[in-house]
Amino acid sequence: DAGVTQSPTHLIKTRGQHVTLRCSPISGHKSVSWYQQVLGQGPQFIFQYYEKEERGRGNFPDRFSARQFPNYSSELNVNALLLGDSALYLCASSPRGGTGNTEAFFGQGTRLTVV
Amino acid sequence: AQTVTQSQPEMSVQEAETVTLSCTYDTSESDYYLFWYKQPPSRQMILVIRQEAYKQQNATENRFSVNFQKAAKSFSLKISDSQLGDAAMYFCAYRSPNTGNQFYFGTGTSLTVIP
Numbered sequence: 001d002a003g004v005t006q007s008p009t010h011l012i013k014t015r016g017q018h019v020t021l022r023c024s025p026i027s028g029h030k031s032v033s034w035y036q037q038v039l040g041q042g043p044q045f046i047f048q049y050y051e052k053e054e055r056g057r058g059n060f061p062d063r064f065s066a067r068q069f070p071n072y073s074s075e076l077n078v079n080a081l082l083l084g085d086s087a088l089y090l091c092a093s094s095p096r097g098g099t100g101n102t103e104a105f106f107g108q109g110t111r112l113t114v115v
Numbered sequence: 116a117q118t119v120t121q122s123q124p125e126m127s128v129q130e131a132e133t134v135t136l137s138c139t140y141d142t143s144e145s146d147y148y149l150f151w152y153k154q155p156p157s158r159q160m161i162l163v164i165r166q167e168a169y170k171q172q173n174a175t176e177n178r179f180s181v182n183f184q185k186a187a188k189s190f191s192l193k194i195s196d197s198q199l200g201d202a203a204m205y206f207c208a209y210r211s212p213n214t215g216n217q218f219y220f221g222t223g224t225s226l227t228v229i230p
Contacts, residue, residue: 003159033216042119042206042220043160056217088158094216103150104216106160 002026004093004107012113013081021076021110025093031055032074033104034066035090043090049074050096078112086114117142117209121221128197129229135182136192136224138207148210149183149190150218155203163205166190194226202228 005024013019025032031050035043045058049068063079072093078085088111092104118141128134140149151163166174166183173181178198182191194201207221 031216033218035218035220040222042121042208042222043218045217045219048215048217050215055215058217090160092160092216102216103162103165104218105162106152108157108159111158 006107023074023091029093031094033092037088119221127227138190150208152206153203
């Protein structure tokens with residue numbers, strides 16, 4: 001079975017531009033979360049979606065938005081890109097909303113570079 | 116908010132030897148879950164081991180085991196019989212029972228395995 005897939009794998013954007021990152025969860029998984037991992041740091045929680053509803057939001061500006069589609073895939077959108085948005089963006093899925101000791105399964109991430 | 120601290124940015128171990136990675140966390144919750152994730156150069160986060168706070172018994176997974184000290188808020192990872200494939204970044208992560216897949220990660224420990 002395919003794992004969590006993210007596209008694109010690498011992306012270069014200019015300051016002020018908009019970017020859309022995509023994530024397909026493992027088949028049957030209904031929960032998707034997004035994380036930002038700046039070089040040398042641990043992942044920081046951005047959003048969680050479960051059954052197409054936002055279930056949590058981290059401390060990120062309104063330039064960051066996301067949505068989940070009926071097939072449970074998800075998009076992360078970032079507007080007005082800043083140099084500081086350069087990071088690895090990770091998507092994680094799980095079968096439920098993260099109850100119990102359920103682990104999250106991560107994709108390989110999208111490396112975003114803002115120049 | 117919960118915080119996770121990994122005080123060892125880098126560690127090294129001889130192949131076949133044992134190494135312990137440290138993690139402490141801060142929380143006011145009595146019930147929660149703790150995880151160790153491994154991130155190799157491929158960037159994909161892989162679950163190593165998990166621990167439920169209500170369980171006193173330390174979790175073990177083959178060569179990997181934890182020392183969970185709830186009162187001290189400590190959650191260290193022991194890797195026995197280290198192998199070259201164990202070389203990676205290791206992240207300690209905390210998850211509340213009621214916040215879905217919102218993980219709090221530490222800053223990571225880079226583990227080098229010396230042949």
